[in-house]
Amino acid sequence: MGFALFSTAHQAIAAKTALQDMVFDAETKVALHTEMAKKNLFVKRCVGIDANAVDQSKRLRTGGDYTHSPYAPPFHPPPPAVSMWGTPGYITAPPPYNPYAAYPVPPVAMTSPAPVTGPTAYAPVQNTKDNPPCNTLFIGNLGDTVVEEELRSLFSVQPGFKQMKVLRQDRNTVCFIEFEDVNAATSVHQTLQGAVIPSSGRGGMRIQFSKNPFGRRKDSAAGLASVLNGAPAN
DNA sequence: AGCACA
Incomplete structure (x- = not known):
């Protein structure tokens, strides 16, 4: 049994139908069976950098938390792409065919570290x-x-x-x-x-x-008004 | 604790 990750759901379905029932062992006439995985394949990007993530995955593995989800480590964050399942729209925009599209493992954006916008x-x-x-x-x-x-x-x-x-x-x-x-x-x-x-x-x-909100250095309006009125500038 | 720009 194995899993393959594709760039798009469209390509995955194409590959699935192309390979379905293909006889891959001529002697025993064993045919290939393909189906969509229940979850997206989790690909570790930089090995060795994120020691915490590795440790955690090990801990979770040995924890035997595979009962409900045998196909992927349970901790991996739900990829945005999941929302496409069941949405008819996901076939509407097939990307132009590119034989190398799947090669540099697709932007597994789900595992990327948080952008630099937040405080550390x-x-x-x-x-x-x-x-x-x-x-x-x-x-x-x-x-x-x-x-x-x-x-x-x-x-x-x-x-x-x-x-x-x-x-x-x-x-x-x-x-x-x-x-x-x-x-x-x-x-x-x-x-x-x-x-x-x-x-x-x-x-x-x-x-x-701030002592003085943007655009006002002092309460110049009040000060000026008092001067014009001849009133004492309190 | 430090407060500019108009």
């Missing part, structure tokens, strides 16, 4: 003082080695993100991030509090609300 860890943060909530966050505790692109990739994917400004000072780097509204800023304020950006070299970042 969270560190405790003593969040001493904060300012009243507004739509702009002030990010502190960033080392001067921090890479702006890492900050950007972390924050620009947050819902409501509008813009970001990095301010480098002598020993400190801080960063301002504007969001659509106070709610978006508030939720990021708590979800990313203490997030660790490796390049910062400082541990977790400290997130506070």
Whole structure:
């Protein structure tokens, strides 16, 4: 018994029908039987790098957790392609025939490591003082080695993100991030509090609300209005 | 603890 992995479900079905009942032993007249596997074949990409995954798979194997799923290690994440089963649409767009398509083992994207958009860890943060909530966050505790692109990739994917400004000072780097509204800023304020950006070299970042929201340096409107009114600038 | 842009 064996399993073969194809680039597309379409190609798998084509191969299945082509090979079905083919006599592969002329003497004994034994015919080949093919059927679709119950799960996608799991192909390990980089051997030896992910020691954890290997260990875990071994542990699970010896755990005998094969009873309900004899064909694939139970831990492997459900590939997105699974949703295509039963969907009539999966035959509508057969790719142009390419005899080598299946060779460089297809993008087993399901096993790829998480994209660099997330923080690697969270560190405790003593969040001493904060300012009243507004739509702009002030990010502190960033080392001067921090890479702006890492900050950007972390924050620009947050819902409501509008813009970001990095301010480098002598020993400190801080960063301002504007969001659509106070709610978006508030939720990021708590979800990313203490997030660790490796390049910062400082541990977790400290997130506070900005003293001045984006686009307003001081409360210049009020100040100007008072001046024009002759009212005392409180 | 460090708060710019207009």
